[in-house]
Amino acid sequence: MxxxxxxxxATPGLVMPEATGSRRMAWAAVPREVTARIEQVLGSPVAGAFSQPGGFSEGLAARVHLANGKRVFIKAASSLVAPAVANFHRREIAVSQRLPAEAPTPRLLDAYDDGTWVVLVFEEIPGRxxxxxxxxxxxxxxxxxxxxxxxxxxxxxxxxxxxxxxxxxxxxxxxxxxxxxxxxxxxxxxxxxxxxxxxxxxxxxxxxxxxxxxxxxxxxxxxxxxxxxxxxxxxxxxxxxxxxxxxxxxxxxxxxxxxxxxxxxxxxxxxxxxxxxxxxxxxxxxxxxxxxxxxxxxxxxxxxxxxxxxxxxxxxxxxxxxx
Incomplete structure (x- = not known):
């Protein structure tokens, strides 16, 4: 055939494009009432947050350094700005809570959903x-x-x-x-x-x-x-x-x-x-x-x-x- x-x-020149979406949100752009709620969940103020490359979801995806020395990875999205992504986050919470410890996945440490903002807090994976x-x-x-x-x-x-x-x-x-x-x-x-x-x-x-x-x-x-x-x-x-x-x-x-x-x-x-x-x-x-x-x-x-x-x-x- x-x-x-x-x-x-053969499609000459077909290569892997840049693996990052164009609509990531910086920590500073997240509303203060939301970051305050996140810090309450974490039990410590955030000392630094670094947006991560890779993936395409809108919203926040950042490695976060806490004042108490701990490090976590946080994803967050607004149902008003990115409703599809917020719903994906809701489903990811449900899935992550049920993944067995033996699965090669980061542990979900905490999460909350106030009806508008959906936030997931994972253990930080020191990798690439x-x-x-x-x-x-x-x-x-x-x-x-x-x-x-x-x-x-x-x-x-x-x-x-x-x-x-x-x-x-x-x-x-x-x-x-x-x-x-x-x-x-x-x-x-x-x-x-x-x-x-x-x-x-x-x-x-x-x-x-x-x-x-x-x-x-x-x-x-x-x-x-x-x-x-x-x-x-x-x-x-x-x-x-x-x-x-x-x-x-x-x-x-x-x-x-x-x-x-x-x-x-x-x-x-x-x-x-x-x-x-x-x-x-x-x-x-x-x-x-x-x-x-x-x-x-x-x-x-x-x-x-x-x-x-x-x-x-x-x-x-x-x-x-x-x-």
Whole structure:
């Protein structure tokens, strides 16, 4: 199934964009009544707060040094300014409170929700984001941690009722709307010429499983310390097949010039699968990402749209090679 159109899958110059949203809030911009409430929760005045790169949520995301010498990481958002993010934070509170201690995640120390402001206080992880482009040793470390995480989180330790639906799929909507279809064709001529196959993969996909999945496992949601891997930001967790997070992570590797296929053929969560199950996840990822990127209006965070476009095209690149 090779043609000139297929060759365009190579997408020269496709790389990982800057992994930071454009709408982060500095500590000084948070209303004083909110910071005072945070200090009350922490039991100490804040001596310094340092906004962090990585991730795309609006609002505060800062490493905070307290006057009593302790350090924490704080996320906060206003329902009036960023209602979707505030709701994500509410769901992340519910998920984080129920994650087992064995999971490679930061501990939620405290949280509050006054109806407008939603605040989460985590233990500070003295680490950094993985280097981009991916370094082979760091990618190996993270993939090993993903395998271990799937063991810890199977079966899921929490009721699905508190979780979100998986952020997957979009080809059915793309196919049904001419304007969106035209925008996606500009992003990926290959997708436009394989739309029927992508719709079929989405329509026939099976997401049955019992593993608690992160649901957004890309490099900007991973922290590395000297000896551990932490997975952060859990509002999009869902329950499904245990291979999905590993496929998601590997799909980003081609943005670093890494061929994910040989790695997948060796990986414990993927190597024994029917190949169609991997193809389904890749199609579902790309459909979600590219549909959202295509319909994003002028008010959307352009950094986020660029990231979703790049990750969606990366999933299609790997899928096209497999097909």
């Amino acid at each position: 090779t043609s000139d159109r297929d060759e365009r899958l 984001l993985p280097a981009q482009p991916w370094q082979p040793d760091e990618l190996d470390r993270v993939l090993t941690a993903v395998t271990d995480m799937a063991e810890v989180l199977t079966p899921s330790p929490m009721d699905e009722a508190i979780l979100s639906k998986p952020r997957l799929g979009g080809w059915l909507e793309i196919a049904a709307d001419a304007a969106t279809r035209a925008k996606v064709e500009k992003l990926s001529p290959w997708a436009a010429h394989h739309l029927d196959e992508l719709v079929a993969l989405e329509h026939n996909a099976s997401l049955v499983g019992s593993t608690l999945l992160h649901g957004d496992l890309y490099p900007f949601n991973i922290m590395l310390t000297a000896d551990r891997v932490f997975v952060v930001d859990w509002p999009h967790a869902w329950v499904g097949p245990r291979h999905c997070d590993a496929v998601t992570l590997l799909s980003s590797a081609s943005l670093s010039g890494v061929d994910p296929q040989p790695i997948a053929e060796r990986h414990a969560l993927i190597r024994d699968l029917d190949p169609v199950h991997v193809n389904e996840v890749l199609a579902l990822q790309a459909g979600f990402l590219l549909r959202v990127a295509a319909v994003a209006g002028p008010a959307a965070d352009r950094n986020l749209v660029a990231m979703m476009t790049a990750l969606g095209l990366a999933s299609l690149r790997w899928l096209g090679q497999r097909m």
